[in-house]
Amino acid sequence: MTKNPIMLFIHKTGSPGYFYWLSGKMIPWLWAAFFIFAAWGLYQGLFVAPTDYLQGESYRIIYIHVASAWMSMMIYGIMAVMGFIALVWHIRIAEILMISSAPIGAAFTIIALATGSLWGKPTWGTYWVWDARLTSELVLLFLYLGILGLHAAIEEPRKAARAVALLAIVGIVNLPIIHFSVKWWNTLHQGSTINLAGESTIDISMLVPMLVMAIATKFFYGAVLLSRARVLLLTQDLKKQWAARTIKNPGVKP
Amino acid sequence: MGSENDQEPGSETMNPHLPFIIGAYGIFIVVLTYCALVPVVRGRNIRAQLKRYHNRNRNETQT
Numbered sequence: 300m301t302k303n304p305i306m307l308f309i310h311k312t313g314s315p316g317y318f319y320w321l322s323g324k325m326i327p328w329l330w331a332a333f334f335i336f337a338a339w340g341l342y343q344g345l346f347v348a349p350t351d352y353l354q355g356e357s358y359r360i361i362y363i364h365v366a367s368a369w370m371s372m373m374i375y376g377i378m379a380v381m382g383f384i385a386l387v388w389h390i391r392i393a394e395i396l397m398i399s400s401a402p403i404g405a406a407f408t409i410i411a412l413a414t415g416s417l418w419g420k421p422t423w424g425t426y427w428v429w430d431a432r433l434t435s436e437l438v439l440l441f442l443y444l445g446i447l448g449l450h451a452a453i454e455e456p457r458k459a460a461r462a463v464a465l466l467a468i469v470g471i472v473n474l475p476i477i478h479f480s481v482k483w484w485n486t487l488h489q490g491s492t493i494n495l496a497g498e499s500t501i502d503i504s505m506l507v508p509m510l511v512m513a514i515a516t517k518f519f520y521g522a523v524l525l526s527r528a529r530v531l532l533l534t535q536d537l538k539k540q541w542a543a544r545t546i547k548n549p550g551v552k553p
Numbered sequence: 554m555g556s557e558n559d560q561e562p563g564s565e566t567m568n569p570h571l572p573f574i575i576g577a578y579g580i581f582i583v584v585l586t587y588c589a590l591v592p593v594v595r596g597r598n599i600r601a602q603l604k605r606y607h608n609r610n611r612n613e614t615q616t
């Protein structure tokens with residue numbers, strides 16, 4: 300019987316030793332991609348893109364605000380998918396990736412809320428309003444913090460992962476609320492300026508740096524996620540043989 | 554959103570939005586740097602702990 304190479308790769312990646320080795324090889328490339336994209340996106344966004352005729356210079360905050368807000372939602376979605384995989388197929392790497400994603404998602408949510416607030420002051424005249432978009436994003440931060448707290452409260456790692464997976468799956472209901480809040484309710488937060496289906500209402504010279512920053516943050520997420528997952532794996536498998544072999548011969552393929 | 558081309562270049566007054574932009578980018582850099590450094594520090598500690606654990610185990614089996 301011939302083995303499907305994709306299935307073989309997925310099975311191999313499920314092994315802690317192989318995952319540790321492979322992620323170690325990937326991390327430097329992800330960092331390099333992040334720095335290249337972030338440097339290009341920030342240079343374009345801060346120095347090349349023209350000033351907005353309505354918002355003035357303060358609109359330049361969107362290059363980090365929008366990318367962070369997208370990441371905060373994307374990471375939660377990934378956590379829920381990983382949680383589902385962990386619950387249904389009991390794949391330990393999925394549990395590790397889910398737990399390791401939570402602090403990164405929380406960090407991006409904090410950035411989205413803080414930078415949005417700093418953009419709101421010169422644009423709306425206030426740092427905060429209990430607007431549907433802002434409130435639902437704040438609920439997302441509480442979900443991340445709840446997940447981190449729940450994971451820390453349960454000592455047995457597999458049980459903690461199952462509890463977190465359930466919470467992540469239940470909390471996914473907040474993602475469409477965040478996304479459609481500007482359509483469903485009358486909000487102070489502006490509606491979508493980028494439409495995948497229709498025409499975007501943002502000038503191309505402003506759109507390109509925003510998309511470049513969105514790509515950069517994805518590489519950042521990849522690099523930090525794998526770093527965190529490696530540490531968590533080692534912490535949980537302190538007494539396992541693969542960990543001893545890895546420490547003895549770092550960088551050697553298992 | 555659109556571009557503004559009639560702004561005078563080399564304006565003497567400081568842009569009133571500058572503190573907000575610097576604050577936002579400052580938060581972005583600080584939070585992401587912290588987020589990236591935590592696993593590096595923890596990884597170093599856990600690898601040192603692991604080395605100590607396995608060295609101790611090896612010594613115990615030898616004696």
